[in-house]
Structures are given as structure tokens and as C-alpha cells.
Amino acid sequence: QFMSGPNRKAAEIRVPVESNKEKSKKNNSELGLVKDPEEVQELSAEDQELHDKLTLFVTRLQDRDTDVANQALISLKEEIRTSTSSMTSVPKPLKFLKPHYPILKQFYEDLSDAERKRNIADLMSVLAMTMEDPKLRISLKYRLESHFDIQKWGAQYIKHLVAEIRMEVEANLEAQANE
Numbered sequence: 001q002f003m004s005g006p007n008r009k010a011a012e013i014r015v016p017v018e019s020n021k022e023k024s025k026k027n028n029s030e031l032g033l034v035k036d037p038e039e040v041q042e043l044s045a046e047d048q049e050l051h052d053k054l055t056l057f058v059t060r061l062q063d064r065d066t067d068v069a070n071q072a073l074i075s076l077k078e079e080i081r082t083s084t085s086s087m088t089s090v091p092k093p094l095k096f097l098k099p100h101y102p103i104l105k106q107f108y109e110d111l112s113d114a115e116r117k118r119n120i121a122d123l124m125s126v127l128a129m130t131m132e133d134p135k136l137r138i139s140l141k142y143r144l145e146s147h148f149d150i151q152k153w154g155a156q157y158i159k160h161l162v163a164e165i166r167m168e169v170e171a172n173l174e175a176q177a178n179e
Contacts, residue, residue, distance in 0.1 A: 051096045058100045062107050077123055081152060094130050101131045121146035126153055129160045140164040
């Protein structure tokens with residue numbers, strides 16, 4: 001029953017209030033636009049330059065002119081190779097290429113030129129090492145479609161491939177046992 005008049009008491013209702021900044025952060029997170037705090041941080045001038053350079057290489061890799069695309073592929077590989085000489089953490093080029101990975105993956109799948117596809121498979125294998133679930137063995141899939149020397153990518157990459165090969169062998173043995 002509602003009270004009216006001078007005996008009426010005010011009810012205290014607590015309503016949580018989110019600032020616009022908190023709402024925006026929450027919405028972006030829910031939409032998958034911000035995945036981790038590192039993506040929100042401002043980049044140094046050097047990192048921004050590297051990020052822009054890698055983005056340009058990704059764009060040029062998809063160019064119809066094979067000379068432009070091949071030069072972009074060489075540049076991308078070189079940036080990754082020089083940064084992965086000591087893999088104590090994920091190198092910046094691999095971090096900066098993460099948002100481009102789905103685009104590169106789709107581009108690779110849509111390619112009809114077999115030679116160009118083999119050339120890009122080498123890069124895709126290295127990217128998949130840090131961007132795919134190892135249980136899916138995507139890095140190994142790309143490696144088998146490539147024709148380049150694996151030693152140039154270093155010991156961590158080779159260890160990763162060995163682990164994926166082991167998983168593939170185990171899956172095959174298990175499938176044979178279940179037949």
C-alpha cells in the first residue's frame with residue numbers, strides 16, 4: 001500500500017551507474033573489438049611505424065601485380081624473421097599482424113595461382129604458429145603446402161612443427177586403432 005502525505009518516507013534505491021568510458025570498454029569487449037589491454041595501449045613512434053609498415057605489406061601482398069605482392073611477401077618474411085631471432089615473447093610483428101591474420105587466411109584460401117599460394121604458405125605457417133590452436137595443426141598444414149627451408153624460421157618454429165607432427169601421428173594411430 002502506497003503512503004501519501006506527511007507520513008510518506010522516501011525509499012532508498014541504489015542503482016549501479018557505469019561511466020560512458022566503462023560502457024564503451026564493455027561494449028567493445030563484448031563485440032570483440034578489444035581483446036586484451038595491450039591493444040588499447042598507445043604505440044611508441046617506432047612501434048607505430050612498424051605497425052603501419054606491416055599493414056602496408058599486408059595490403060600489397062594482396063595486390064594483383066605479382067611483382068608488388070612478391071616484394072611485400074619478402075618484406076613481411078624479413079620483418080618476422082629478424083624479430084624472431086630470440087623468441088622469449090611473441091615478437092611485435094606477429095602481434096601487429098594478428099588483426100590481419102583472418103584477412104590473410106581468406107586471401108590465401110581464395111588464391112588460384114599455385115606458385116603464389118606455395119610462397120605465401122611459408123608465411124602463413126609461421127603466423128599460424130602464434131594465432132591458431134596447435135591442436136588444429138594449421139601451422140603444419142601450411143608448412144606442407146610450402147616449399148621453403150624451415151631452418152630459416154629458427155628453433156622455436158621447428159619445435160612447434162615437431163609438436164604438431166606428434167599430434168598428427170597420435171591422431172592417425174588412434175584412428176587406426178579404432179578401425
